[in-house]
Amino acid sequence: MEHLFLDNTAIEIHREIQTGNIRHVVFDFDGTISLIRDGWQNVMVPLMIECLQTETDTTETQEQLETIVVDFVDRLTGKQTIYQMMQLSEEIEKRGGTPKEPLAYKDEYNRRLLPVVEERIAGLAAGTLSADPLRVPMSLEFLQSLRGMEISCYLASGTDVEFVKNEASLLGVAEYFNGGIFGALREYKKFSKAMIIEKIITDIASTARSYSGSELLIVGDGYVEIENAKEVGAIAVGVASVEGNVYNMNADKRERLIRAGADIIIRDFREGTQLINYLFNL
Ligand SMILES: [Mg+2]
Secondary structure, rough: OHHHHHOOOOEEEEOOOOOOOOOOOOOOOOOOOOOOOOOOOOHHHHHHHHHHHHHHOHHHOHHHHHHHHHHHHHOOOOOOOOHHHHHHHHHHOOOOOOOOHHHHHHHHHHHHHHHHHHHHHHHHOOOOOOOOOOOOOOOHHHHHHHHHHOOEEEEEEEEHHHHHHHHHOOOOOOHHHEEEEEEOOOOHHOOOOHHHHHHHHHHOOOOOOOHHHHHEEEEEEHHHHHHHHOOOOEEEEOOOOOOOOOOOOOOOOOHHHHHHHHOOOOOOOOOOOHHHHHHHHO
């Protein structure tokens, strides 16, 4: 796809946008700011293969099941975890099994992921692990710059909200989200990134001005938030950050973000100053 690079940077500009108007920025969390849950696929995929093997009479091989699981987990990444578990239940049913409630699979997944995440969280809390390598490079500095300009920042994650709040504070970024920290709820229908974005737009519009899409910037590494941004005419920055999973999942992240409609693609925030200068006409 044709695109330009911002002068002397690796920042890809895919579409001409109206710059200089941004007042609100919504961030995704995992993969955009936080690397604490990096490698979660290494827990989810084996769990699902195990469920398909033990809860159905399938004759498919381990490899065949892995291909199927990797495919749908990858496709549903960025939505709340429960959607991946709903697909698992469907796959079990398709193979003649009687699936448990998707929430039961989600709880089991969280239980298995916990030791991995917990080790990092405990290390952060105890100060034996530094937060810096667990943040997407220069994401903290990017947030600091935005808040220094009195831009409102919001966090919207598909991970459960209580985890997101705790992890954001351990990474030292929580205080910059003056607009709020939002995440998945057990009653999953009460949360989606689109709902948070709608709420922000309603808030903006209620301040007696009309809302223009160029006031809102959405930054994320998932196609879901990029699509959400495009639905409301907001500016979308796709973060094609590197993933640490053994299945080579999301290897085409950059292409996916572009397909979803990202206006700009970055790898991380190391050129955050140049990006801010561009977005704010500085
Ligand atoms: Mg993400």
